[in-house]
Amino acid sequence: MFPLSTLAAQALLIGGVSVLMAVMISVIDSIVNNYGDVQLDINGKKQVTVKGGSKLLGTLADQGIFLPSACGGRGSCGACKCQVKSDVGPHLPTEVPYLTQQELRENVRLACQVKVKADIGIQIPEELFNIKKLSCTVESMTNLTYDIKEVRLKLPEGSDLTYTAGQYGQIEVPAYGGIREPSARAYSFASAPQEKDTLEFLIRLVPGGTVTTYVHKFLKVGDKINVVAPVGDFRVHDTQAAMICVGGGSGMAPFRSIFRDMEARGVLGERDIWYFFGGHSVKDLYFMDWLKELAAKYERFHFIPAVSEPGPGEVWEGKPARLIDVLAERFKTEIPRELAKEGYLCGSPGMLDASMEIMRKNGMTDDKIYFDKFA
């Protein structure tokens, strides 16, 4: 039998050496990564003194300027682009895949990858100054389906949030369970901008998802939760073209906001709209009454639901078909070819790519297809 004391001595030895080295690293880190105070210049208008050594994204957030970030700074969404005017070294291999040739020339960087080491000047769109971090209170949580919740948040007093239907907010959740750090993910608003004091989100439980799991399992009515908003450029373009909208599952969120906004402004009946919505089975569908009502009320609003595999015992009036197959079929039978069209898509990358392919085949061009891809 292996003596326990030997085992303990081994553990002590390896642990001791590790601790020694960790101390050495943290001492060096505190010396080497101490960049002191640096000047941050934003758009040549706002100059602030910040502490160097952190990533640009976090440094800006500390200053109350929130660049869009769907992935929470992991370098996997490419949303936090900003043009850097000063020299911060060459592009990193982690940035290059998200940047176009033109952006590379203009020194557009991913703020979550660039470290603030010296005085730095950046150029960001003016509207980003409007993005705020709002401490909201959970007003209600409703199960729309077995895995999608409607979460209504009450905005703090006097927050005066103005946004465009189709934009999104980043919900921040604290560290919980095995997740050591606070996380943030982007969710489209489902509420209409006219509702001044509340925000609504449709949040689907993603197995293993950090934020969705927190929202579904831990968040309660009355809790405080931070939302960084408004972000994003997904919105209805002000033309007379017919809108071909595709958003299955929780991808309905921006369309719920858009349709409610158009209805509130009294313009919902003024252009042709096809909304394709679907799920695997009937139990994945929700807000059906509302959508059918809209279709009945407005002649030019067409609501097309799809179910691919009705579950046992479920009644589905139509033929079972996948959402994108229904989209392709309606292009043949119902949507006039000569009509000027715009595509609006929200959902998973796979569904989006398939929908765009169908739209292209039916004569639509990429510059008229707008989308909000789940990152």
Add this chain to the structure above:
Amino acid sequence: MSYVDPITLLFASIFTSNIILANFLGTCSFIAISKDLGSSNGLGIAVIVVLVLSSAISWPILHYILIPWNMIYLDLFAYIIVVAAVVQALEMIIERVSPALYMSLGIYLPLIVANCAILGVVLFMEIRNYDYVQALIFGLGSGIGWWLAIILAAAMRKKIDKSNVPAGLKGPGITLITMGLMAMAFVGFSGILRVQ
């Protein structure tokens, strides 16, 4: 084994028992980085620093912890931790001091952890029972030897780039052959003195 004085040991570790050309340790980053002279110089200096520091830290661990506690069989664990920590520290320092070098070394900087020349030198230090001064000198000499070999190879590869290399031998192939020829040239030194 007879005592080797430090000057001889320094000379021996650079020339006669060169860590890469006599022992063939640390070849992967050697082949990858030697295509550029500037990066070779940078990586060579980084290896020198890592070798000296790893030897400097590993020796006391060996003589004041592993041997008294009778746990020499854990030497690999202890050395690997030391080497990894030294490389991590060096990585932070290079990122601060020379971002250009940091970019050009790329993945090969953290890969110094897996550079067998480092672990090899530390293990030689143990097997050959060096004292502290010898350990430092041997680390320094081996580092200089590795640096010398890689910049010589890089300089040669500059010439090779301009010559007509058979397609199948381009890149690593011709580099390995070059290394072999360099090793043969270094064998010439081994008649001067021999340290094993």
